[in-house]
Amino acid sequence: xxxxPTPIAGVVIVDVEPRADDRGAFARLQCPEEFAAAGxxxxxxxxxxxxxxxxxxxxxxxxxxxxxxxxxxxxxxxGRMFDVAIDLRSDSPTYRQWTSAELSADNAxxxxxxxxxxxxxxxxxxxxxxxxxxxxxxxxxxEAGVRWDxxxxxxxxxxxxxxxxxxxxxxxxxxxxx
Numbered sequence: 001x002x003x004x005p006t007p008i009a010g011v012v013i014v015d016v017e018p019r020a021d022d023r024g025a026f027a028r029l030q031c032p033e034e035f036a037a038a039g040x041x042x043x044x045x046x047x048x049x050x051x052x053x054x055x056x057x058x059x060x061x062x063x064x065x066x067x068x069x070x071x072x073x074x075x076x077x078x079g080r081m082f083d084v085a086i087d088l089r090s091d092s093p094t095y096r097q098w099t100s101a102e103l104s105a106d107n108a109x110x111x112x113x114x115x116x117x118x119x120x121x122x123x124x125x126x127x128x129x130x131x132x133x134x135x136x137x138x139x140x141x142x143e144a145g146v147r148w149d150x151x152x153x154x155x156x157x158x159x160x161x162x163x164x165x166x167x168x169x170x171x172x173x174x175x176x177x178x
Contacts, residue, residue: 001028003038003112006099009092010114011085012040013101014073018108027108030073030133040112042071044133052079052128056162060120061086061146061171068139069115072132079128080104081121082158086146088174089116096174098155103130118146120168122157147171 004013018027028034035042050059061084064070074083086098102124103109113119121130145168148155152174 001031001034001038003035003040006085006101008085008087008094008097008099008117010040010112011087011099011117012038012112014110014112016108029075029108029110035112042073042112042135044073044135046132046134046137048132048134048138050130050132052081052123052130053126054163055123055126055128056159057123057128058120058148058157058161058164058168060084060168061118061148062120062168063088063116063118063144064139064142065144066115068136068142070138071115071135072113072119073110073134074103074113074119074121075108075110075131076103076105077129077131078105079123079125080106081123081128081130083111083121084119084155085111085113086118086153086155087116088118088146092116096152098153100155120148122159122161124158145171146174150174
């Protein structure tokens with residue numbers, strides 16, 4: 001695996017290094033030892049799937065605050081999406097900044113999202129399936145989020161969403177320091 005840092009500390013693009021032959025290819029998608037050796041200790045406790053039948057579906061921007069903060073490894077296993085991470089760590093030099101990556105089944109790329117960073121995505125194709133590996137396991141009732149179009153972040157989405165939940169559309173504006 002190749003680990004490429006983004007402008008936000010701890011948000012890392014993870015590319016696979018497939019081994020190919022006449023049968024096809026085989027690639028390691030997650031290995032605790034390789035992540036630790038790259039300085040990104042991560043052992044998933046839970047794996048989840050998000051199915052998104054329509055292009056233009058927006059999910060996010062979600063996070064879990066302390067004491068149930070999560071680290072996520074997110075990848076598209078079918079389709080294509082614009083994946084976004086927003087730094088919500090008030091003591092970070094990149095506080096309120098965002099970064100993005102296009103994840104697709106074809107590029108097999110993943111995005112590692114650390115604690116204190118909100119995550120969301122916009123599907124770019126119909127039938128986009130997103131695989132989440134999360135640590136620790138999700139704790140219902142402790143979810144939080146910020147609005148996808150909050151001017152405090154000014155995310156440059158590639159298109160307007162065509163489908164979004166009421167919850168995701170109505171998060172309040174982010175207040176500095178929260």
